[in-house]
């Protein structure tokens with residue numbers, strides 16, 4: 001018979017200040033800042049850590065095996081270090097791997113840390129990183145008559161925004177969401193970020209009009225809508241239930257988690273073949289992940305039971321799209337909550353009180369930051385961006401892979417209904 | 421906090437290079453069937469016998485039911501715009517790829533507005549990413565009927581389809597497809 005897993009809690013959170021160029025630190029110095037901040041927060045001695053789950057966006061920064069470089073710096077000598085890379089979702093996968101490592105009974109205390117150091121490359125989203133994402137496919141297409149004009153067209157539509165601009169159009173067309181709502185979401189993210197000392201794009205008092213005044217990239221995206229490329233790292237410490245009972249004062253329980261993928265949500269699959277996802281805002285991977293994780297967490301009515309959400313949203317449209325797929329709003333209606341103010345820090349369903357990925361995007365770290373920020377909200381320790389209500393349950397998402405891979409985590413002030 | 425070496429307050433950059441042209445990747449050649457079709461101005465897709473989906477260009481395995489997509493079908497070169505984006509007027513220095521400038525190369529003209537779109541051709545269960553040509557952005561909408569603009573002499577290359585253009589409405593305003601259904 002299958003043995004039951006153990007309950008696991010997040011017991012420590014640490015992150016660095018995020019900015020476009022962390023020239024004051026090397027990669028391992030930066031990661032060690034986050035890891036030791038998390039250990040200090042957990043009041044756990046580095047010697048007590050059993051294992052490390054680490055990761056960043058594969059190949060970004062041009063370092064192929066960063067885990068080998070950072071090992072000594074984060075106190076991992078003689079300890080298991082597992083490097084994880086799932087694209088933009090990496091941090092979510094790192095956090096979930098830390099959970100599994102402790103829930104399985106193998107380790108009691110596990111550190112999950114994730115980072116990005118974009119500024120080590122002259123090009124954000126460095127060529128070495130993109131190679132892992134789709135360069136082979138593009139090379140292939142170039143040998144099959146994909147013209148330079150095709151390449152330039154792609155760069156017009158997606159300079160920074162890639163598939164997200166089409167995704168936004170699909171969502172807006174079927175929901176009635178307008179560009180003004182995207183302006184409002186982006187402004188909210190920058191205002192929230194101003195209350196988060198670790199965030200990158202901080203803009204106190206930013207208004208939708210401020211965002212609307214920024215240059216249009218390709219309708220409906222403006223420069224003011226787009227996330228920055230940030231340098232930074234984050235870390236969580238998770239521990240098994242016995243250790244938590246013995247040692248930890250403010251555990252935040254990981255009650256449910258899931259990670260599902262759909263078909264590629266950009267247009268071309270392996271060997272330049274087509275993709276059967278007609279609407280890239282459908283994000284079925286998120287819907288399935290949410291349903292599975294809620295079931296595990298015993299959440300029956302997310303709209304009533306989830307108090308705050310940290311959504312992975314490099315673009316403001318994605319905050320709305322994913323909030324719906326997480327079951328927090330009816331399909332096609334989240335933009336109304338922008339008008340009513342429900343998604344503000346003081347609102348009924350606060351979304352990304354930290355400012356989210358839209359304000360801070362150290363890619364590998366971004367999905368782990370969502371888990372970390374959700375944990376701080378449950379603890380009541382988010383400081384100036386703490387939502388002003390009792391937080392029993394919070395959710396954290398990640399979006400990455402080939403724009404189709406989702407991580408979904410439910411955190412709460414009590415363990416889930418049962419062991420799995 | 422952490423291990424930070426105070427004696428070096430800033431990092432230094434050391435250069436390096438990486439020849440990505442040295443890499444070779446294996447492809448399955450499925451795309452060649454599609455390119456053969458383009459030569460005859462035909463859009464070839466693969467059909468899943470599990471769910472009936474038709475995917476263009478052909479796909480080896482259905483992304484939803486994971487069955488091998490063994491059947492080949494030809495879909496219409498008329499279709500519907502499922503989404504589109506409108507660029508701001510293109511300026512020199514703004515659109516670059518692989519170190520080259522689109523305006524300098526004459527691929528786009530200064531001030532030109534382009535409309536990359538997702539187009540679902542009739543009979544296909546997927547989108548193709550193509551430029552909308554010969555249209556005023558004001559007149560373009562989701563659901564608009566379009567037809568492929570073929571190269572004069574297709575050679576079996578992806579660029580044999582130059583884009584799509586609106587299907588001109590004749591008196592009565594119905595195109596073939598609307599008449600059918």
Ligand SMILES: [Zn+2]
Pocket residue numbers: 468469470471472473482483484485486487
């Ligand atoms: Zn199928």
